Amino acid sequence: MGPAAQTGRAAPAARVFLALLLTVCLLLRTCELKASNAFKPNILLIMADDLGIGDLGCYGNDTLRTPNIDRLAEEGVRLTQHLAAAPLCTPSRAAFLTGRHAFRSGMDASDGYRALQWNGGSGGLPENETTFARILQQQGYTTGLIGKWHQGVNCASRGDHCHHPLNHGFDYFYGMPFTLVSDCHPDRPPELDAAVRARLWRYTQIMALGVLTVMASKMTGLISVSWKAVLGAASLVLLFFAAWYASFGFVRRWNCILMRNHDVIQQPMVLETAASVMLKEAISFIERNKRGPFLLFVSLLHVHTPLVTTKKFLGKSQHGLYGDNVEEMDWLVGEILNALEEHGLKNRTLTYFTSDHGGHLEARDGHVQLGGWNGMYRGGKGMGGWEGGIRVPGILRWPGVLPAGRVIHEPTSLMDVFPTVVQLGGGQVPQDRVIDGRSLVPLLQGDTERSPHEFLFHYCGEYLHAARWHEKDSGRLWKVHYTTPRFHPEGAGACYGRSVCPCSGDGVTHHDPPLLFDLASDPSEARPLCPGAEPLHRAVLARVGEAVRAHRRTRSPVPTQLALGHIVWKPWLQPCCGTFPFCSCSRDGDPGET
Numbered sequence: 301m302g303p304a305a306q307t308g309r310a311a312p313a314a315r316v317f318l319a320l321l322l323t324v325c326l327l328l329r330t331c332e333l334k335a336s337n338a339f340k341p342n343i344l345l346i347m348a349d350d351l352g353i354g355d356l357g358c359y360g361n362d363t364l365r366t367p368n369i370d371r372l373a374e375e376g377v378r379l380t381q382h383l384a385a386a387p388l389c390t391p392s393r394a395a396f397l398t399g400r401h402a403f404r405s406g407m408d409a410s411d412g413y414r415a416l417q418w419n420g421g422s423g424g425l426p427e428n429e430t431t432f433a434r435i436l437q438q439q440g441y442t443t444g445l446i447g448k449w450h451q452g453v454n455c456a457s458r459g460d461h462c463h464h465p466l467n468h469g470f471d472y473f474y475g476m477p478f479t480l481v482s483d484c485h486p487d488r489p490p491e492l493d494a495a496v497r498a499r500l501w502r503y504t505q506i507m508a509l510g511v512l513t514v515m516a517s518k519m520t521g522l523i524s525v526s527w528k529a530v531l532g533a534a535s536l537v538l539l540f541f542a543a544w545y546a547s548f549g550f551v552r553r554w555n556c557i558l559m560r561n562h563d564v565i566q567q568p569m570v571l572e573t574a575a576s577v578m579l580k581e582a583i584s585f586i587e588r589n590k591r592g593p594f595l596l597f598v599s600l601l602h603v604h605t606p607l608v609t610t611k612k613f614l615g616k617s618q619h620g621l622y623g624d625n626v627e628e629m630d631w632l633v634g635e636i637l638n639a640l641e642e643h644g645l646k647n648r649t650l651t652y653f654t655s656d657h658g659g660h661l662e663a664r665d666g667h668v669q670l671g672g673w674n675g676m677y678r679g680g681k682g683m684g685g686w687e688g689g690i691r692v693p694g695i696l697r698w699p700g701v702l703p704a705g706r707v708i709h710e711p712t713s714l715m716d717v718f719p720t721v722v723q724l725g726g727g728q729v730p731q732d733r734v735i736d737g738r739s740l741v742p743l744l745q746g747d748t749e750r751s752p753h754e755f756l757f758h759y760c761g762e763y764l765h766a767a768r769w770h771e772k773d774s775g776r777l778w779k780v781h782y783t784t785p786r787f788h789p790e791g792a793g794a795c796y797g798r799s800v801c802p803c804s805g806d807g808v809t810h811h812d813p814p815l816l817f818d819l820a821s822d823p824s825e826a827r828p829l830c831p832g833a834e835p836l837h838r839a840v841l842a843r844v845g846e847a848v849r850a851h852r853r854t855r856s857p858v859p860t861q862l863a864l865g866h867i868v869w870k871p872w873l874q875p876c877c878g879t880f881p882f883c884s885c886s887r888d889g890d891p892g893e894t
């Protein structure tokens with residue numbers, strides 16, 4: 301009514317002025333931006349943990365029931381070549397949150413550790429990294445994270461919360477600062493890095509021996525050192541001993557905890573009710589912020605082991621405990637979508653669904669599969685090169701703005717979500733650093749047919765294992781593998797007997813010449829092209845090699861967050877409710893009263 305009516309009555313001079321303005325606007329194409337500024341959609345991002353692309357009905361599974369996610373795809377755009385920046389939680393999520401490869405923030409393996417191991421470690425997403433939540437917060441959004449974080453907690457003291465979600469642009473946090481692991485379940489075999497444990501024990505022994513030798517030498521008068529120095533060394537031994545000791549029975553208490561904002565509210569957490577409280581929290585966040593605009597990142601604990609599933613879903617799927625857990629996850633997603641709809645927010649919200657990386661093939665109990673299914677794609681979680689580790693579901697829905705039922709086969713990255721939501725929220729991506737993601741808006745709206753990514757680089761830890769070339773003109777899709785993991789002789793494209801495949805050392809094969817696949821005709825990467833039979837072989841390898849070199853030049857050294865010194869458990873950093881080391885509590889509190 302208002303503005304339009306006024307324009308109608310405007311004086312001729314004003315009308316000319318408006319027409320001029322409109323022309324200038326059109327020429328500069330700034331009006332569109334203004335318009336989207338004036339209306340900011342809510343953003344709902346849902347990320348599953350360890351879900352395989354082949355687990356969903358809308359990606360071809362005809363026996364697992366995922367009707368809610370399938371409906372989301374029907375009402376929105378489905379990406380078939382959506383790629384995680386890394387095949388493991390910590391680096392993939394760091395890249396997702398920042399729109400940058402994990403090596404740029406130091407969140408990728410440096411000496412063997414590929415993910416954070418403890419809430420009480422000092423590594424995590426550095427404070428000078430900018431998440432999409434931070435930018436949207438500055439654009440007036442209320443931002444919330446519900447679920448898993450796995451990006452670190454503290455730097456130097458318990459409670460400094462330097463890596464905490466609230467220090468990274470989230471106004472509200474409810475969930476696990478760490479991740480679900482089998483150790484969280486008292487009845488399941490522990491999975492936390494046995495190598496760390498062995499190393500800690502070795503250091504403890506060596507240091508204890510050293511201290512004892514020094515003490516003996518001092519008492520017999522062979523050397524003269526101060527007692528203060530001896531005491532210092534002895535306390536260091538104690539510390540290592542404590543860390544080693546803590547890695548056993550205490551994993552559950554130290555790592556499996558729930559926080560609301562800065563407070564630990566369950567230690568150890570109650571697994572049985574985790575799904576229902578997360579859901580309650582997500583719905584309550586939507587209710588509290590229905591006037592918008594809000595950004596809600598629901599980072600599901602499903603479908604990571606130990607696959608805690610409620611009675612309602614146990615034994616209901618055709619695929620055992622794993623299938624039950626996937627169907628429960630789909631139900632959770634459905635409930636969240638219902639909440640949006642009930643509050644009339646469906647058309648005002650961009651909803652996104654993905655998984656942090658491919659399904660976990662090595663997660664087995666005997667021969668019962670406890671990890672996901674990556675469809676026709678080779679490999680899985682932990683493998684940065686093979687498609688199965690990185691090709692994940694990607695669904696975006698915004699009724700009335702994005703076409704319903706559209707399927708896009710172009711290569712896109714999880715890192716693209718960063719510039720996409722920043723643009724929709726009216727913000728600007730940081731100009732002082734490399735951003736690897738590209739806005740998906742033109743592709744989603746159909747303004748362009750082609751993905752902005754001509755090349756994508758696929759990492760395993762800090763090692764580049766493969767690269768993808770989507771030729772701009774011909775549209776051909778090539779994939780080059782420089783390094784691949786050595787699979788278990790039992791085959792099936794997995795590293796049984798390990799938790800995941802390694803990225804370097806004896807467990808990998810370096811290829812010279814590299815393996816080349818035509819991904820469009822061979823998506824399962826089953827038939828490497830022969831140099832003799834493929835006339836373009838040499839030219840493609842040369843062009844991709846050139847792109848890799850150019851990409852490498854954009855790397856600059858940053859402090860690593862996953863070095864041993866940052867990974868080890870430090871008692872003074874351990875989040876704790878009560879008096880350390882007797883941390884224990886179970887307060888539920890009212891969701892959303894903060």
Ligand SMILES: *[C@@H]1O[C@H](CO)[C@@H](O)[C@H](O)[C@H]1NC(C)=O
Pocket residue numbers: 354355360361362363364619622623671672673675
């Ligand atoms: C559906 O998912 C289950 C569980 O991951 C898997 O075992 C099965 O092979 C999948 N079916 C299809 C047709 O992809």
Ligand SMILES: *[C@@H]1O[C@H](CO)[C@@H](O)[C@H](O)[C@H]1NC(C)=O
Pocket residue numbers: 647699700701
């Ligand atoms: C939401 O958008 C769809 C698709 O454009 C439209 O059919 C529907 O009427 C809209 N609903 C509301 C409540 O505006």
Ligand SMILES: *[C@@H]1O[C@H](CO)[C@@H](O)[C@H](O)[C@H]1NC(C)=O
Pocket residue numbers: 426428429733857858859
């Ligand atoms: C963050 O700080 C580290 C250490 O000083 C530096 O190497 C890195 O480049 C900084 N990152 C950004 C994005 O400014």
